[in-house]
Amino acid sequence: VKKPWTIAIDGPAGAGKSTVARILAQKLGYLYIDSGAMYRAIALHAQRQDVSPTEADQVAALARATPITFEPDDDAGGEQRVFLGGEDVTAAIRTPQIASLASEVSTIPGVRAALVQQQQALGLSGGVVMEGRDIGTVVFPNAEVKVFLTASPEERALRRHLDLQRRGMATATLEAVRADQDERDRRDETRAVSPLAPAPDAVVMDSDGIPPDQIADAILEIVDARRREA
Numbered sequence: 001v002k003k004p005w006t007i008a009i010d011g012p013a014g015a016g017k018s019t020v021a022r023i024l025a026q027k028l029g030y031l032y033i034d035s036g037a038m039y040r041a042i043a044l045h046a047q048r049q050d051v052s053p054t055e056a057d058q059v060a061a062l063a064r065a066t067p068i069t070f071e072p073d074d075d076a077g078g079e080q081r082v083f084l085g086g087e088d089v090t091a092a093i094r095t096p097q098i099a100s101l102a103s104e105v106s107t108i109p110g111v112r113a114a115l116v117q118q119q120q121a122l123g124l125s126g127g128v129v130m131e132g133r134d135i136g137t138v139v140f141p142n143a144e145v146k147v148f149l150t151a152s153p154e155e156r157a158l159r160r161h162l163d164l165q166r167r168g169m170a171t172a173t174l175e176a177v178r179a180d181q182d183e184r185d186r187r188d189e190t191r192a193v194s195p196l197a198p199a200p201d202a203v204v205m206d207s208d209g210i211p212p213d214q215i216a217d218a219i220l221e222i223v224d225a226r227r228r229e230a
């Protein structure tokens with residue numbers, strides 16, 4: 001029996017990674033893991049403990065000491081609930097403020113080391129679709145399939161704005177969402193440790209104007225084709 005595969009989906013915020021990764025995991029019967037949720041959970045934890053993102057050692061200590069776990073949410077079509085040391089923080093980590101704080105704490109090497117370790121443990125026996133920024137480059141460099149999903153900055157900002165509206169948090173204008181996104185992109189792409197970039201062996205896909213289920217189907221075709229070769 002072959003070990004189930006690991007599928008890495010990386011890319012910038014708003015490229016559609018979460019929806020695509022969820023559909024893919026459902027179709028393959030794999031576990032879906034949103035690694036960004038882990039950075040967000042640590043950001044929330046630090047905020048609540050009054051630890052500033054500039055206090056790198058303290059934030060890293062929090063990341064090492066706090067287990068983040070996932071549970072499937074049966075009511076929400078393949079979505080999952082996120083727990084920080086046992087507390088359900090699924091909704092609390094989705095605010096724009098935590099997104100921005102997560103981008104800041106994710107530049108701390110000690111935070112990345114702690115979370116990468118947890119992510120690797122989650123994927124130890126394969127059968128996972130993990131999405132993030134460094135999954136194909138750092139977390140699972142041997143993933144059988146790696147996809148780098150992109151979209152234009154305009155389309156990504158529109159999607160995030162719609163997403164915030166759906167969650168009832170649309171206090172920010174589209175322009176503010178875009179400015180926030182540009183700042184986050186810049187930070188994610190230029191940080192010293194594991195900056196956002198496609199792995200050399202990743203398939204780069206542009207999701208502009210393409211619905212997530214079509215992207216998921218295209219990835220499934222890649223998975224099937226590679227399985228036939230394997």
Ligand code: DC
Nearest residue numbers: 035036037039102103106132133134
């Ligand atoms: O995917 P997201 O927007 O929920 O991620 C929040 C932040 O976490 C993002 O700005 C960068 C960081 N992140 C990371 O550095 N590495 C990952 N594998 C996932 C997220």
